[in-house]
Amino acid sequence: MSRYTPADIEPKWQEAWDKAGIFHAKRDLNKPKYYVLEMFPYPSGRIHIGHVRNYTMGDVIARYKASCGFSVLHPMGWDAFGMPAENAAMKTGVHPAEYTYGNIAEMKEQMRPMGWSLDWSREFATCDPEYYGQQQSMFIDFLSKGLVYRKEAVVNWDPVDMTVLANEQVIDGCGWRSGAAVERRELTQWFFKISDFSEELLEALDGLEDWPEKVRLMQANWIGKSRGIDIRFERRDGGGEIICYSTRPDTMRGASFIAISPDHPLSKELEAANHDLAAFNAECRKMGTSEEAMEKAEKRGFDTGLTVKHPVYPDHDLPVWVGNFVLMDYGTGAVFGCPAHDQRDLDFARKYDLPVENAFYMPGTSNDVADEALVPAKTETVAYIDHFAGIGEVSSTEGVEATIDWFEARDLGQGKVQYRLRDWGLSRQRFWGAPIPVVHCDACGVVPEKKENLPIELPMDVSFDKPGNPLDHHPTWRDCACPNCGKPASRETDTMDTFVDSSWYFARFTAPRAETPTDAAEVDYWMNVDQYIGGIEHAILHLLYSRFFARAMHICGHLPKSAIEPFDALFTQGMVTHAIFQTTAQDGRKTFYYPEEVELREGRGFLIKDGSEIEVIPSAKMSKSKNNVVDPVKIIETFGADTARWFVLSDSPPERDVEWTASGAEASFKFLGRVWNLCDKIGAMESDAKGTGDTDLLRAMHKTIHDVTMGVESFGFNAAIAKIYAFTNTLAKSKASAGAQREAVMVLAQLMSPFTPHLAEDIWAHQGGSGLIAEAPWPRADEAMMADDNVTLPIQINGKRRAEISVPKDMSREEVEKIALSDQAVQKALAGASPKKVIVVPGRIVNVVI
RNA sequence: GCCCAAGUGGCGGAAUGGUAGACGCAGGGGAUUCAAAAUCCCCCGCCAGCAAUGGUGUGUGGGUUCGACUCCCACCUUGGGCACCA
16 A cells, blocks of 8 residues: 655645646637736745745636636736835845845745646736836826826925835834834825826626625725715904815814814914914924825814804804814815814814804703713714704715705805725836836926837846935936937936736736737726635725726726726635744743644643743734744645645635644645555455445535535635535445445545646546646536435424424425424423414525424 | 724634534554554543433623524624735
8 A cells, every 4th residue: 555645645646737837828719718816015025824825725716717717817927026025125235126036936936835726827027027017018008098197295204314215114103214204205206197087996896796795895995986066164363264175064163263284275374473473383294194004093182273254153253273183185184173072073073162053952852961972873863953055954974965955055065975996006216116207307397108128127237325216326327318309308306106017917817928018908807806815904095096097098008998807806815824922021021932843732832942831822823023924834744735736725615714734734635645555455456346325425525516516606715625524424325336436435535626726637547548637627516416315304383492393295284294293392391282483494494383 | 193804612613594513633542563653443522320310511791593613783802905025
């Protein structure tokens, strides 16, 4: 009897697949196509067990679809621009290109042994000049269609390093390297006009039926459509008016102040003559630029001393405050505060002793707001107090509409639809990104580069000695001729946000070497992505940007209309987690241990070196600093790729996190060994050996084909695997004939082939299957073979299970009821009385209500 | 703070509104073995009971239903996102 040795099996079959070239995607107009794509990785240099799970899911789909007769496209590439390479350059002096391509080579080396059915001939990295050159060309197209523009925007500025910081580089308001307090600074930056598509991006969400509902909801909330009104407040000092956007004009009766953003033009104007205000604004500008930082910060304000006229009650004045919580980017950068019906306004009013007055009560009550704002759902009916628009007890939704009409009729404001979605700022003051292909000319202004000069390549002779963008202080790179007038000019030194790179790579995979961004015949055939798989962390930005980009590409002729929603189906998978093993010293400091230093006994952890007990924190996100990272390379060395593939899909539903455990991985390995031995045993049977229970075995086989197929189709990989376990147990115990057992083990291999393709090929070959299992058609379940003749029905009394009966599956309702009522347990419970009600769900259950 | 999601045995989890705990791990018992490894068989939510069986049980508290892990409301905890991490 031979042993299961993946180290021999796996390279052998990988070679066979390569030789047969079966993973090369071919445009075959006689076949339906299937495009499966997993979010491409950032080339960190090491594959992570999370990648293993992500790409194995895609691989299961790709292999399954191929065996169902589809022409499959399953490509792989690299999201290769970004900050880590630049940080490495600053640290070690290595050029980001050298660093990145080195990482790509290493990572690819680690990916190959996984046996994923990837078409490597289409591989590219976003930092390849061929790729970002096409991206630059599209930028110029977008520019000509008015989809890109420049405006001022705030960035995190590190005054010591003299550089722009990403949000994650701002820690507690200070730069991560310099430790200096970060300032907000305005720069002229490039923007994509995604806001022009707000309504369309929102409405089209309804059509994305194969996307998770939660992702569509998150995107809808992000786009944030609201119906409201711009209300004009006249300044008492005669200096004009302040326009406030509000979604709750119905609460105007309770308005007690106006709050404007520190960046509001009026605030800036007043700042010049008011030192205290200037100091307050400067303080506000030290806050980070993230919305989270704004929201979490303590709400503070500064009374400008100005007042405005209340538009409804003209003899009533409202003070104008500058508030650190008002966003200049949203609405008009000014709001009116109604403390009674907004908790934030209420906190603000209590802090600065501003009036609090109800605009409505809940019907039948008259309790004035004290410490808690009255904020019922807008659909709930409320009782407006003495309302200027004449409304009484109605829902707030109706109240808002009536109030907007009232304002519009008196020309005091203008109803409007507002979106939260802001334009996409793509400028980065960094080196390692695609250069924005424009030129600044003294005479002609901002001029796009000529397409024949593309790609504008990143220079190799750069130094990272100085902080900031090396393109800025490169001696010659900036110098160029104006594409318009030919006079000396200088290049834009900003590069593109890496989200731009990942917003169209899926389209490029359809024709990765084309001389234009896309090739019409190829995109027509391959687009859309039939199944996209990636992390939930990309639910909003990456996916929304890609949806915008596809529309913009369509406008510029790079994608057909049918591809403006590029991802037909989306699946968001969970993380792979791992326990943290640690000890905590008296001063609270923690020491982390590697899994190999720890022995687990009944869920408790002990150090191998001295047997002392340590803390075990289960299901933690893997992190190098916590020593709980599992290295796929080691797993493959120990157990082989099939075990790794099997385990990451077997234990948890794919959308949820899965905990990597050594015992679980070992169990997967043992199971694959069992299957191997079973195949060996069946192979050794006399080919005409008789047996008993052929029908039972084949019935179980067809049920399993059905269940596994459904499982794969619906991303229920863990459930499909459980069915395979169960069927393997059935087969191992079967006394059926050699013919039936052989048929069963071949089907078992086929059902396992998307998950453990190497083992499946080997079994297939051993049992004399023809060709490669990877090219064999998927088995079909025979419905007629699946059905049992009898069903077991549980009998409930008042909803609690008390007995069960076995009846023919097509027995009539009446007969089932008769048998159920004559059951001993039912008779006993009835005690001679007749039941109130009997519910018979055919094939399911009987419930007797007494 | 705001938006989204998830909570079921010791652990990972299964369950078109219809027998809660499939399948796997850990644990216990047994077979095989000189012994071990490997392999195979059986048991395994909790409480009471020798057992038959009964009670109880899907984060917490309410509700809808003949029947709720599943639907509705409120809360708690954990995770993801918050526009320059990718």
